Amino acid sequence: MSGKLNATCFGCQVRHSTEWCALNDEELALLDGIKIPKAYEAGTTLFHQGDDCDGIYCMSSGLVGVRRLDAAGNSTLVRLCGPGETIGYRSFLKKSGHRSTAEIMMPSVVCFIRRTTVRTLLEQNPNLGLRFLDHTLKDAEEFEDRHFESVTFTVRSRLLSLLMVLYERFGQLNENGEPVLELPISRQDIAALIGASPETISRSIGAVQDEGLAQFRGRKVLFHNLDAVLQQLPAA
Amino acid sequence: MSGKLNATCFGCQVRHSTEWCALNDEELALLDGIKIPKAYEAGTTLFHQGDDCDGIYCMSSGLVGVRRLDAAGNSTLVRLCGPGETIGYRSFLKKSGHRSTAEIMMPSVVCFIRRTTVRTLLEQNPNLGLRFLDHTLKDAEEFEDRHFESVTFTVRSRLLSLLMVLYERFGQLNENGEPVLELPISRQDIAALIGASPETISRSIGAVQDEGLAQFRGRKVLFHNLDAVLQQLPAA
DNA sequence: GCTCCCGCTTGACGATTATCAAGGCGGCGG
DNA sequence: CCGCCGCCTTGATAATCGTCAAGCGGGAGC
Numbered sequence: 001m002s003g004k005l006n007a008t009c010f011g012c013q014v015r016h017s018t019e020w021c022a023l024n025d026e027e028l029a030l031l032d033g034i035k036i037p038k039a040y041e042a043g044t045t046l047f048h049q050g051d052d053c054d055g056i057y058c059m060s061s062g063l064v065g066v067r068r069l070d071a072a073g074n075s076t077l078v079r080l081c082g083p084g085e086t087i088g089y090r091s092f093l094k095k096s097g098h099r100s101t102a103e104i105m106m107p108s109v110v111c112f113i114r115r116t117t118v119r120t121l122l123e124q125n126p127n128l129g130l131r132f133l134d135h136t137l138k139d140a141e142e143f144e145d146r147h148f149e150s151v152t153f154t155v156r157s158r159l160l161s162l163l164m165v166l167y168e169r170f171g172q173l174n175e176n177g178e179p180v181l182e183l184p185i186s187r188q189d190i191a192a193l194i195g196a197s198p199e200t201i202s203r204s205i206g207a208v209q210d211e212g213l214a215q216f217r218g219r220k221v222l223f224h225n226l227d228a229v230l231q232q233l234p235a236a
Numbered sequence: 237m238s239g240k241l242n243a244t245c246f247g248c249q250v251r252h253s254t255e256w257c258a259l260n261d262e263e264l265a266l267l268d269g270i271k272i273p274k275a276y277e278a279g280t281t282l283f284h285q286g287d288d289c290d291g292i293y294c295m296s297s298g299l300v301g302v303r304r305l306d307a308a309g310n311s312t313l314v315r316l317c318g319p320g321e322t323i324g325y326r327s328f329l330k331k332s333g334h335r336s337t338a339e340i341m342m343p344s345v346v347c348f349i350r351r352t353t354v355r356t357l358l359e360q361n362p363n364l365g366l367r368f369l370d371h372t373l374k375d376a377e378e379f380e381d382r383h384f385e386s387v388t389f390t391v392r393s394r395l396l397s398l399l400m401v402l403y404e405r406f407g408q409l410n411e412n413g414e415p416v417l418e419l420p421i422s423r424q425d426i427a428a429l430i431g432a433s434p435e436t437i438s439r440s441i442g443a444v445q446d447e448g449l450a451q452f453r454g455r456k457v458l459f460h461n462l463d464a465v466l467q468q469l470p471a472a
Numbered sequence: 473g474c475t476c477c478c479g480c481t482t483g484a485c486g487a488t489t490a491t492c493a494a495g496g497c498g499g500c501g502g
Numbered sequence: 503c504c505g506c507c508g509c510c511t512t513g514a515t516a517a518t519c520g521t522c523a524a525g526c527g528g529g530a531g532c
Contacts, residue, residue, distance in 0.1 A: 068380075068384055070471055072470040074384075074388035075388075076384055076387055076388060078380065078384075093373055094377075126362070129369070133329065133365075133369050133372065136369065136372045136373055136376055137329055137330050140326060140372055140375045140376040141326075141330075143376060143380045143382075143383050144335070144379045147379055147383040147431075148306075148310075148312055150383060150386045151312055151386050151430075151431025152310035152312065152431070153310075194387075195387025195388065234306055234310065235306060235308065
């Protein structure tokens, strides 16, 4: 299942959008020889909440969801990670255990980079550290924004907001030039991302549809008026 | 109002808990000569949301609240900053404008450090950069936690959680050895911190009091049973 | 002292959302 | 083809929470 995968870093299509674009050819060769690419099936996990952090993961293809749960059984989908995204780097930088579980949401290829390797690269190339700092800053801002949203927005607004974010990442234009989104996750997971019950999500989707903003069929979303959706978002 | 203040960095009582503990004496002397300490009255602001970031602020004494608002008029109290805390450093690191407004909540002394000064120190001392990275990591985790809480906890739980956090920072034992907390902020601001209406906060406080967990008189909180409060928190 | 103002509380009501329960629909294995 | 099992929807109900409105109480200023 996890054979060679032809996955050299040099050929990695998403390398230039990752932290690793800070590396020169020599360093990249080191990383290439030592990283561990692997193919995962949907439903498996990269690591569990509470596990030690032995290194970081870099998505080559597919999609993983980062989940968080507490003792009371509450759970949330913290974020989605697609090709080019680094996973678990904050636990690595903090030298602490993982605060969440990384779950494969669709067949994916993910590279694992051992702690020691990352450390070596960081010592060699200070620019890599700056990239990680940038990433952490973005994370902090994103969580700040989401906290603000979850406290001030209604479920409907959060749903529309999420749809727009997903459209940026997964949206396309169909043969008629209309904006279309193939949802990468189930409605339960949409609920977990937004912080609402699946029932409320179902009803919210129905409402959005009734108003003619978009049409939902299974995981396909056809937007009738993208601007109208954007207008309804409480501007941050 | 803003005279000399006798505020040298060497004498700063909170220096060892700030990022600046990474500096050696020589660097500290540089910082000391070039920083700008100033006393502020309650109600004034350090900077406004949208302002350019010309440098960072370091609290010497007092308390400032960081507020965020959107076009629709929603507002939130993002965080409280006490002595030793650095404010606005993320906007500095991101080289972007301020995302929030920093408002003086009680008479405070705050030092301003110009952008260029911070940059010089960062180039001189890489450890300072690591301190900032650590701080950013902590911020990210804190926002992640608060997002999780705001989505999964009820207002009552969030209130209890906030009370415990405030107790850690501002709590004391009174003459009878009982845990007491002098709230540093108004109930409106508690509401803004938690993401609830003032009325709901008032009622939640009443409920907590009725159950005998604590006694509220103005801004004084007397905890009858700290462990009972902790037990009621959904363990993260 | 008095008044005004502001923060806090309280009550009544309504909107939003969660919860519980039932049923439909589609995929998948037999 | 059938039946099972998730996922999704829908409905009914209740809890949570926000909003509107009124009143209370303390502090500042006159």
